[in-house]
Amino acid sequence: MDEGTFFPEGARVAVLTAEPIGRPLDYRAPEGGCAEGAFVVVPLGPRLVPGVVWGPGEGGFDLAKLRAVNRVLDAAPMRAELRSFLLRAADYTLTPPPAMLRLATRSPGLGEAPGPRRVYRLAGTEPARMTEARARVLDALQSFGGAALTLSELAAAAEVTTSVVKGLVKVGAVLEEEAPRDLPYPRLDPSLPGKELSGDQAAGAVQLRAAVQGGGYGTTLLKGVTGSGKTEVYLEAVAECLAMGRQALVLLPEIALTAEFLTRVEARFGARPAEWHSGATQTERRRLWRMVGQGDAQLVVGARSALFLPFRDLGLIIVDEEHDSSYKQEDGVLYNARDMAVLRASLCSAQVVLASATPSLESWANAEAGKYARIDLGARFGVAELPEMRAIDMRAETLPGDQWISPTLAGAVKARLAAGEQSLLFLNRRGYAPVTICRACGHQIGCVQCDARMVEHRFLKRLVCHQCGDSRPIPLACPSCAVEGKLAPVGPGVERLAEEVAAKFPDARVAVLSSDLFGSARALKARILEIAEGAADIIIGTQLVAKGHNFPLLTLVGVIDADLGLQGSDLRAAERTFQLMRQVAGRAGRGAKAGVALLQTFQPEHAVIRAILGGDEEAFWRAEAAERRVAGMPPYGRMAGIILSSPDLQAVFDFGAELARRDGPLRRIGAQVWGPAPAPIARVRGRHRVRLLVKADKAAPLQAALAEWIGQMKPPNNLRLAVDIDPQSFL
Ligand code: ADP
């Protein structure tokens, strides 16, 4: 392993901080010296800020006049691998290195000493008087497998007040003790046996184990329909990695998926892995950050930001549901966690597994080109079969204008109700109705700040802008003509669909799964588990349900509007619709019974709908790839989006036009620029948005040219410029 240089007291060192300065500054090494990569606190102007020793100082400054590093923090130094990852990622995304560093130093209490803290654990004796609240505390402690919790964590986990815990301490049923902070995680045992794997699962596992064993970099696309056992197979790669004493990282697109996954890991390796996401407690995040750095967390399960953790020896990264658009961070630093996983792995000699039933075209093409290995899992595991898929031609169905469940679909739902099976109605639209129109004057209620319509949310009793989140009460009178009682909802959202379901199937138990209807990830998770166990007959859901949850009793999926994703001018519309429909259909028949997926569409002959129904996935990708290749579009060409925004419409257009005119640096690499044009959502939060699109050949040095191009002009105050390399959404 690289150990880096050690700088003795007084030596000149360069320290990078997360402050927007752009480059490392020189300091003098403190008393006791400091290692390359050390986390330190340095004076900056009147303040003290955290930073990382980036290397030897640049010089050119009188050493005697340099300020000294204030102190070295008690944390494992950042490895050279992570430092070069941050720099490469910064270069790739055209992000200033300090902003990149900030992603890697997001640990609460990084600077605090690892002093003791008070924790609580089971004493092993029952209290003489047992109450329901007391029982919950004991259960909670049990469910953490003997791990000690802090007072507030325990009270929260048991949903009791802290006095209940204190009471249990008094009667001796719970021990209160001082413990060192940041305990290592329980050891996972990779030698425990996994499930017995079927033919192509076993072959896939052998291939992945060998790749991990090789100890170098490589990426494998693991493709298989939902339920084919991808998770079982990549857990074998995790086992191999842990057995070699290296660390593994599993990225999941949704926090809501973690609970189920953690349980599986525990069953497989005998202990729970470390969890990294926004829902974890501060104490946990801090603990994880430190343990991962000293190698005492073997496996981390987390959200995309886990890629920036200071692993000691990362040997494997799994990106589950690799096609998921939530891997693209769309504000702040714009990066795609899938691509960054590959970059980091290539720098630390790790393997990457990209798992999906419906890979992104990028990954599919990389496998085609031989850059990635590919493993295909054929059938679903065991008895479960892929659902049969059929279109319902909406042109042939009779349906009143304010209803969306066709007689054919309704008939299928009725049959499931009679059989005691679950149905899922999928509609990718939150809220009650996407448009509210005044029947007196025709006015459509829009957001004051954005170029978007307000969406009625009856559950919240408000109109909400899905762009900026602004909301207001549903008005009685039209804001335009002031006539009362004429406002009418147009089109369906999941809430409105729920009304239709209640009217059509009055005896069914209905559950609506939409992210905005749940106060917390925990509440949503609990509800999903209940539903999986049969607490609902009809599930109404947005794309939330498309992501990997297991509903064994589900045998029918009805897609309310299969055409929804095909509209609009997005390059990836076809790909997204294809993925979403396949994923949703994958929800049906995961248990022992076969499932059916019915797609309501007005365009049953559309190429995408036909590919979905025909099940010929390779044909779909080949056709889509051919179209993109001809057009020089990603992944066969490169693109970057430049979004300019400002409250001043004229200023933003003028700046965009000037930028487009000075396109010399782009022309020199054969790139073209389009725009400025109003962004598809032309106004957000009162800021006018203008977009330029740059398109280049695959081999062109795009980033360098972009940097030179943008560097020619300094944006006026109030004008923001964001560069989006490989844009996903074209908003
Ligand atoms: P995917 O990740 O492709 O959706 P999973 O790995 O989650 O598939 O497998 C789906 C279900 O089938 C899970 O409950 C899993 O435990 C089970 N399963 C898959 N392969 C096997 C096997 N070889 N033996 C026993 N159960 C299996």
Ligand code: ZN
């Ligand atoms: Zn708005």
